[in-house]
Amino acid sequence: MYAVFKRELFSFLSSLVAYITIGVFLLACALLLWFFPETSILDYGYAEMNGFFSLAPFLFMFLVPAITMRSFAEERREGTYVLLATKPISDSQIILAKYFACVVLLILALLPTSIYFFSIYQLGFPKGNIDTGAVIGSYLGLFFLGNAFTAVGIFSSSITKNQVIAFAVAVFVCFLAYSGFEAASKIFVASSVETILLNIGINEHYQSISRGVLDTRDLVYFISFALVFLGLTKLILEGKKWKN
Amino acid sequence: MSVKVRALAKHYGDQRAVNQISFEANPGKILGFLGPNGAGKSTTMKMLTGYLAPTSGEAEICGKNILNEPLEVKSLIGYLPENTPLYNDMYIKEFLSFVGETYQLKNLKQRVEDVVKRVGLTPEQHKKIGMLSKGYKQRVGLAQAIIHNPQVLILDEPTSGLDPNQLTDIRALIKTLGVNKTVIISTHIMQEVEALCDEIIIINKGEIVANNTLAKLKEQYQDSSLEEIFRKLTLN
Numbered sequence: 209m210y211a212v213f214k215r216e217l218f219s220f221l222s223s224l225v226a227y228i229t230i231g232v233f234l235l236a237c238a239l240l241l242w243f244f245p246e247t248s249i250l251d252y253g254y255a256e257m258n259g260f261f262s263l264a265p266f267l268f269m270f271l272v273p274a275i276t277m278r279s280f281a282e283e284r285r286e287g288t289y290v291l292l293a294t295k296p297i298s299d300s301q302i303i304l305a306k307y308f309a310c311v312v313l314l315i316l317a318l319l320p321t322s323i324y325f326f327s328i329y330q331l332g333f334p335k336g337n338i339d340t341g342a343v344i345g346s347y348l349g350l351f352f353l354g355n356a357f358t359a360v361g362i363f364s365s366s367i368t369k370n371q372v373i374a375f376a377v378a379v380f381v382c383f384l385a386y387s388g389f390e391a392a393s394k395i396f397v398a399s400s401v402e403t404i405l406l407n408i409g410i411n412e413h414y415q416s417i418s419r420g421v422l423d424t425r426d427l428v429y430f431i432s433f434a435l436v437f438l439g440l441t442k443l444i445l446e447g448k449k450w451k452n
Numbered sequence: 453m454s455v456k457v458r459a460l461a462k463h464y465g466d467q468r469a470v471n472q473i474s475f476e477a478n479p480g481k482i483l484g485f486l487g488p489n490g491a492g493k494s495t496t497m498k499m500l501t502g503y504l505a506p507t508s509g510e511a512e513i514c515g516k517n518i519l520n521e522p523l524e525v526k527s528l529i530g531y532l533p534e535n536t537p538l539y540n541d542m543y544i545k546e547f548l549s550f551v552g553e554t555y556q557l558k559n560l561k562q563r564v565e566d567v568v569k570r571v572g573l574t575p576e577q578h579k580k581i582g583m584l585s586k587g588y589k590q591r592v593g594l595a596q597a598i599i600h601n602p603q604v605l606i607l608d609e610p611t612s613g614l615d616p617n618q619l620t621d622i623r624a625l626i627k628t629l630g631v632n633k634t635v636i637i638s639t640h641i642m643q644e645v646e647a648l649c650d651e652i653i654i655i656n657k658g659e660i661v662a663n664n665t666l667a668k669l670k671e672q673y674q675d676s677s678l679e680e681i682f683r684k685l686t687l688n
Contacts, residue, residue, distance in 0.1 A: 291537055
């Protein structure tokens, strides 16, 4: 499994695709947070990163599928999946290896944004007047959110040979999971359905972790969310073995 | 008996790609798998290597069932898929190390060096796979199939698209590999079968229509050439 993980990661890092997607993500973050007046932290005037953390999920919705879309779709199109599938590695190992490679890439995309924290830390009045705990919590939330999106992306990459379709499906499912359920819950105000729908959606759990409270329920939610989609991926791969 | 196939079948909906075929292959012998395009050669090979699951029937590789012990079976087989799919973004040695790692080989560096020398890749060894010509790509494909010294080699059209010089080299290599391994190759080239194979299976529309040694097959059909036998068996 480590061999596949290493190969995936190196093939990301040796191709331009990774640098361009991460670069675009960081550029969009920087523009929205520091330059565009409506969302700029400088214009906002408070030393906090909430703007970034409410924006990041929407950027992730595009960044993560862009990273994950190639993982199975490209291998199937190029035929190299045959090579992988006939080596003594199980389907689960292949899926996990690809998943973790994408997660590492996600962390690489997230790391440079810590510069925003240090900048705001310096700009605060008095210096250092920023709620560090909340920032760490929010980063953790963002990390889990990214994990969930990655699982969705891996899944949608496994259902098609076409990377564009994989990307589109992943963006749609991520959007649905992030704010679709929340929006739907508003139809059933003040009933138990509302709570259920809210709890199925990602945003509720993301907000909860971002508050700085690490609740096991949220952890269990994110882990099972990822496991469900990785499990579905396994089903798809196995199904293809029987059908095609 | 290192490859044993019993009533193996693969159906795609109503279409029977492979219809209950049974055969055996032995160590030290090269088995030629012949048949027109779409006869089910590649499908059979994909089932043996665990890429496709059979609709029914079973197969054993060195006494291990392909359905019950898929990982063990996969580590016993070296497989060169049709059209030689390779990771074009990797360097030759990097790719071969990667393949070696999936088989959890020890002395990986040495193994890679050996196999590069063995398939005649030495002059090109520092190139990226994507930059290689077809013949050299085929060699890389062969190298990844033999790097773990497998008992059973399954080669799907190993010589398609090679020039005459490369053809001779690759054939000689397959011949030496066949001395102590079980080799199954599929091909369209009749001279190749006569030059390489000890036993021949001709498959047509998913069914085996001939399974014999070359000499016996010729005896049976009164010394007509293999090409004529092939046409006779697959053209009705």
